[in-house]
């Protein structure tokens with residue numbers, strides 16, 4: 570009997586992957602956690618039935634959530650990751666010797682434990698001596714912080730359940746205050762393609778535009794996410810991800826990446842007209 574994992578993208582669209590077997594399934598206080606073994610996407614983790622991470626295309630997401638800001642500001646030393654329970658974002662950050670501290674605030678300890686046990690491909694650097702794990706709500710964690718971090722990466726689920734508060738003005742303002750003078754915030758910014766994702770994209774965009782002197786949108790192709798056209802937000806207190814990019818300096822680091830490169834870094838910010846219109850960008 571064939572087994573399939575199906576994600577509902579809209580009321581009219583479903584997306585399925587054939588599953589060989591279920592490796593892990595549990596219900597935490599926050600969400601249902603499933604890990605499947607598949608031929609096409611390798612090991613797949615879903616939370617409440619939504620695709621989170623898989624072996625086949627996680628490199629795209631984790632390259633783009635980390636290297637754009639690191640190539641814009643090579644002086645980043647103190648990093649906060651909010652969410653990121655599978656460990657992939659932390660894995661890419663640990664490749665920079667210049668980074669001194671990585672605090673990862675993940676609300677659900679069960680996600681981290683399952684990732685360490687079954688998803689070594691993303692969780693294999695969580696034991697790096699610079700990494701501090703906090704099993705807390707990121708919304709509470711940033712309250713009252715001042716000039717604590719040079720980079721904050723919000724690697725969250727969609728704005729539902731525990732993730733909802735990570736898309737609010739209060740949370741973004743607290744992140745602004747927690748950042749240093751050259752601070753950068755990167756946020757998971759959903760997608761322009763399906764209506765409900767586009768609504769969340771716009772919601773976070775309008776708030777960040779109000780709070781940060783600079784807020785720009787960059788895109789990446791993510792086959793396993795609804796429509797494949799997904800975005801990150803780049804917000805800063807002054808640094809510009811295109812004007813302040815030093816290609817030669819980043820390339821001299823000799824970091825081997827499967828998706829990111831310094832040409833694509835610039836191209837990712839060249840967004841389609843329909844997305845510009847949705848975001849009221851010129």
Ligand code: SAM
Pocket residue numbers: 599616620621622630651652653654655674675676677680705706707708724725726727730731732733734735757
């Ligand atoms: N790459 C995935 C994506 O784009 O959907 C997200 C990676 S990671 C699995 C997302 C994590 O955010 C989950 O482990 C979830 O538990 C965590 N999370 C959700 N809300 C949170 C909150 N308020 N504070 C901290 N972590 C949160």
